[in-house]
Amino acid sequence: xxxxxxxxxxxxxxxxxxxxxxxxxxxxxxxxxxxxxxxxxxxxxxxxxxxxxxxxxxxxxxxxxxxxxxxxxxxxxxxxxxxxxxxxxxxxxxxxxxxxxxxxxxxxxxxxxxxxxxxxxxxxxxxxxxxxxxxxxxxxxxxxxxxxxxxxxxxxxxxxxxxxxxxxxxxxxxxxxxxxxxxxxxxxxxxxxxxxxxxxxxxxxxxxxxxxxxxxxxxxxxxxxxxxxxxxxxxxxxxxxxxxxxxxxxxxxxxxxxxxxxxxxxxxxxxxxxxxxxxxxxxxxxxxxxxxxxxxxxxxxxxxxxxxxxxxxxxxxxxxxxxxxxxxxxxxxxxxxxxxxxxxxxxxxxxxxxxxxxxxxxxxxxxxxxxxxxxxxxxxxxxxxxx
Ligand SMILES: Cc1ncc(C[n+]2csc(CCOP(=O)(O)OP(=O)(O)O)c2C)c(N)n1
Ligand SMILES: [Mg+2]
Numbered sequence: 426x427x428x429x430x431x432x433x434x435x436x437x438x439x440x441x442x443x444x445x446x447x448x449x450x451x452x453x454x455x456x457x458x459x460x461x462x463x464x465x466x467x468x469x470x471x472x473x474x475x476x477x478x479x480x481x482x483x484x485x486x487x488x489x490x491x492x493x494x495x496x497x498x499x500x501x502x503x504x505x506x507x508x509x510x511x512x513x514x515x516x517x518x519x520x521x522x523x524x525x526x527x528x529x530x531x532x533x534x535x536x537x538x539x540x541x542x543x544x545x546x547x548x549x550x551x552x553x554x555x556x557x558x559x560x561x562x563x564x565x566x567x568x569x570x571x572x573x574x575x576x577x578x579x580x581x582x583x584x585x586x587x588x589x590x591x592x593x594x595x596x597x598x599x600x601x602x603x604x605x606x607x608x609x610x611x612x613x614x615x616x617x618x619x620x621x622x623x624x625x626x627x628x629x630x631x632x633x634x635x636x637x638x639x640x641x642x643x644x645x646x647x648x649x650x651x652x653x654x655x656x657x658x659x660x661x662x663x664x665x666x667x668x669x670x671x672x673x674x675x676x677x678x679x680x681x682x683x684x685x686x687x688x689x690x691x692x693x694x695x696x697x698x699x700x701x702x703x704x705x706x707x708x709x710x711x712x713x714x715x716x717x718x719x720x721x722x723x724x725x726x727x728x729x730x731x732x733x734x735x736x737x738x739x740x741x742x743x744x745x746x747x748x749x750x751x752x753x754x755x756x757x758x759x760x761x762x763x764x765x766x767x768x769x770x771x772x773x774x775x776x777x778x779x780x781x782x783x784x785x786x787x788x789x790x791x792x793x794x795x796x797x798x799x800x801x802x803x804x805x806x807x808x809x810x811x812x
Contacts, residue, residue: 457662462682464677467730469739470742477681477684484743488736489757490524492754492758493547494516495520497543497553500766502515502708511562514710515707515708515710516544517706518732519541519544519638519732520676520733521674521679522703523544525683526699527544530687533602533603534574534605535589535596536549537588537592537605538578538608539585539608539610540578541608552765553761554766554768554769555567555568582610583609584618586635589605589606590607594625594631604633605690606636607634610643611643611657614652624664626664626696628665630694630695631695635666636683637658638673638703639657639701641704645715657700658698670699672701676732679699679701683699
C-alpha cells in the first residue's frame with residue numbers, strides 16, 4: 426500500500442495542469458524517483474527473490490524483541506494508570522520499523538532516537554528498569570554507559586536531526602568507519618530542524634541514515650494535514666539525498682532498505698532517507714485519547730497488517746518456530762518484564778523530588794507549586810519523601 430496512492434483527492438498543484446497560462450518551458454532533468462519495497466506481504470508470505478540473508482538467530486531475536494516490547498507497552502500502561510509512572514510513548518505497531526532498521530547497525534555506529542524508540546533502545550541493550558525509572562521522572566534512568574554510542578531520547582520534535590548530522594559530520598572529518606542513524610516521525614518533517622539537518626547532510630555528504638517512521642499521526646494531526654507532499658520520502662530528493670519508501674510493518678523490507686542505506690553511508694556515498702510506512706496502533710502517549718480524532722475502522726485496517734503477526738507467519742513457514750515456542754517466548758517476555766519492574770521499584774531514588782533539582786538555579790513559584798503538589802501526592806500515597 427504505497428503512500429501517494431491513497432483514495433484521498435488532493436487538489437492538483439502542478440503547473441503543467443494549467444495549460445492556458447503556461448509560457449514555453451522545458452523540463453528540468455532531476456532525480457525524482459521514489460521506490461517502494463515490500464518483502465513480506467500483508468499475510469506474512471515472503472517474496473523469496475527479495476528475501477534478505479539474515480541468520481535464524483537474528484530473526485528469532487528480532488521476533489522475541491518485538492514481543493517483549495509489545496508486552497512492555499501494555500505493562501507500562503498499567504503502571505501509568507495505577508500512578509506508578511508518568512507518561513510514555515508506546516512503540517506498539519512500530520516494532521518492525523524500529524527493529525528491522527536498528528539491527529542493520531553495528532555497536533560502533535551511532536543511534537540517535539526521538540522519544541518513541543523503545544524497541545530500538547532495547548535492541549541496543551537498554552534496560553527496561555531504566556526506562557521505567559526515566560518515565561517515572563528520575564533522570565538516573567536516562568544515564569547511559571560512558572562508552573555507548575546511543576544518544577538519550579529527544580523530546581523536542583525534530584531536534585535530534587541536526588545532532589545526528591553533526592555526529593556524522595564529525596565521524597567523516599575524523600575518517601571513522603561509523604554510520605549515524607537518526608529516527609524521527611512524520612510530524613518532525615515539518616520542523617525547521619529537519620530542513621537544516623537534511624540540507625547540511627546533503628551538501629557535506631555525511632554518513633547518516635534518516636529513518637522516518639511515518640506512523641500516520643502526529644498526536645491528532647493526520648498525515649494528510651502534515652504536508653501536501655505525496656510521500657515523505659520525496660522530501661529527501663530536494664536535498665540531493667535518495668529517498669525510499671518501505672512497508673514499515675514488514676521487518677524484512679525495513680532491514681533490507683536500511684542495510685543498503687547503511688552500506689552506502691559507510692562506503693562514503695552519503696546519506697539516505699527511508700520512509701517506513703507504519704501505524705501508531707494505540708495512544709500517542711498516556712495523555713491523549715485517539716478515539717476523539719480517528720476512526721476505529723482505520724485502526725482495524727492496520728491491525729490486519731500487524732508487524733508481529735506477519736513475522737510470526739514468516740518464521741513458522743520457515744520452520745524457525747512453532748506454537749509452543751511462541752507461547753514459551755511470550756511467557757519469557759512477561760517474566761522478564763516482571764523482574765524489571767521489581768528492579769525498578771528497588772532502584773527508585775530516595776529523593777523523590779530530584780527531578781526539580783537540576784534544571785534551574787532558582788525555582789519560580791509555578792515550578793515550586795508543582796514540586797509541592799508532587800510531594801503531597803507521594804505523602805498521601807504513604808511513600809517516604811526525601812528532601
Ligand atoms: C518542538 C515541539 N513541538 C511540539 C511538541 C509536542 N509534541 C510531542 S510529540 C508531537 C507529535 C510528533 O509527531 P511525529 O513526529 O509524527 O512523531 P510520533 O509522535 O508520531 O512518533 C508533538 C507535537 C514537542 N515535543 N516539541
Ligand atoms: Mg507520527
